[in-house]
Every structure is written in C-alpha cells, then in structure tokens.
Amino acid sequence: MYEFPYKPGDRVRIVQQVPRLTGTLTTRVEGEIVTFGQSKTGSWFAHSKDKKLWLDRVEIRKDDGELVVVNLDQYSRVEPTSEPTKA
Numbered sequence: 001m002y003e004f005p006y007k008p009g010d011r012v013r014i015v016q017q018v019p020r021l022t023g024t025l026t027t028r029v030e031g032e033i034v035t036f037g038q039s040k041t042g043s044w045f046a047h048s049k050d051k052k053l054w055l056d057r058v059e060i061r062k063d064d065g066e067l068v069v070v071n072l073d074q075y076s077r078v079e080p081t082s083e084p085t086k087a
Helices: none
Strands: 011-019 024-044 052-061 067-072 076-080
Touching (some): 011 052, 011 067, 067 076
Antiparallel strands (some): 011 024, 024 052
C-alpha cells in the first residue's frame, strides 16, 4: 500500500485509464472520501497475506449520495477538488 495523502471527508476526483487495443477508456468519479484501505479479493494469490490478492480501495460518496468503491492501480490518478481537511 502506498502513502495516500487524503483523509475521509476530503473531496477528490479519481481518473482511471484502461488501455485497449485501440486507444484508452477513461473513467472519472468525483466526491468525498468515505474510507481508504486495502481489502482482499476472492482471488487466490500465492505468497500473499492470507493467500489472497489485496487491492488498494477508496470508497467515494458522490454528490447525489451514491457510494462508489474504486480499486486503485497504476493507471489511477487521484486529484484534490478542494483543500484537504485539517488533521
């Protein structure tokens, strides 16, 4: 897990790109961070903690109240949309 500079309550935009044969597919989600952490998947992965594949995940609450869970990867970019909350 890498250093995540944002805290619950911060507003962010997450932009992800999925490489394809012809071009890339770009998705964006914007809202308030609810939680951030690592979660294990149902996928088996040898020599990992609990023998599972662990992913960095951010839960975002969009302005309309919808909750979105985003799996972060090397194609993810997290951008602040306002000043971070004070610690």
